Amino acid sequence: MPSTRALLHAPWSASKVATALRCPRLFHFRYVDRVREPEVMPETRIGKAIHAALEAVLQGVPIAEATLAARTDLPADHEQARFDRLAGGIEPFTERIAEFRRRRRVRRQLVEYALAVREDLSSTQFYAGDAYYRGILDLAYVFDDALMVTIAVVTLGQRRLQERGGRWLKLLSGAVILVLGALLLFAPQMLVF
Numbered sequence: 355m356p357s358t359r360a361l362l363h364a365p366w367s368a369s370k371v372a373t374a375l376r377c378p379r380l381f382h383f384r385y386v387d388r389v390r391e392p393e394v395m396p397e398t399r400i401g402k403a404i405h406a407a408l409e410a411v412l413q414g415v416p417i418a419e420a421t422l423a424a425r426t427d428l429p430a431d432h433e434q435a436r437f438d439r440l441a442g443g444i445e446p447f448t449e450r451i452a453e454f455r456r457r458r459r460v461r462r463q464l465v466e467y468a469l470a471v472r473e474d475l476s477s478t479q480f481y482a483g484d485a486y487y488r489g490i491l492d493l494a495y496v497f498d499d500a501l502m503v504t505i506a507v508v509t510l511g512q513r514r515l516q517e518r519g520g521r522w523l524k525l526l527s528g529a530v531i532l533v534l535g536a537l538l539l540f541a542p543q544m545l546v547f
Contacts (some may be wrong), residue, residue, distance in 0.1 A: 365470060375543050396433050403427055404440055411448055420444075 374381040383389045405423040410420035421441045428434045454460070470478050537544050 396430065396436075399428055400433055400440065403437055404444075407441060407444060407537070411444055412451070417445055417448070456512050 369383060370381070373384060384391075407417075407420045407424035407428075408475065413418050415423075421437075425434055425437055425441075428437055457508065472478050534545075
């Protein structure tokens with residue numbers, strides 16, 4: 355059970371836990387006092403605007419609409435001009451993504467999967483007030499299952515795994531699972547990068 359003090363700062367996310375472990379003072383400023391970090395560098399604002407435009411386009415928003423919406427967040431004219439130069443690469447990028455999807459027969463795309471749990475580890479909505487821990491899994495593309503099975507069959511069919519090798523493989527995989535489980539239970543801070 356988490357302590358009452360930890361519940362004061364709920365809901366928790368992976369980045370919030372990492373910040374608390376890495377630098378308690380930064381955690382206090384960011385999550386307790388809620389001091390916003392000023393965005394003084396124009397490169398940061400421009401990068402966030404390009405990211406927002408790309409994300410919107412990949413979700414189906416027309417390019418002109420997405421770039422116009424992202425451009426309005428930039429306060430200075432020279433930042434908007436730089437954004438306009440960089441935004442010219444959005445269309446070729448989306449064309450390359452479309453070609454990749456067509457060539458690799460991508461059926462569906464999973465960008466982010468947000469999950470949240472309560473204190474009793476039951477699931478809840480990501481932005482719910484009773485969320486104790488939040489996490490986001492970033493996934494790439496899901497390929498056709500037949501392609502993956504074909505690769506596995508061809509690769510594994512080239513060399514037979516002997517009984518002795520199989521036993522060593524099972525021992526090694528079991529040991530890895532035990533070590534990861536023990537780390538998760540007794541020293542979770544070691545799993546934070």
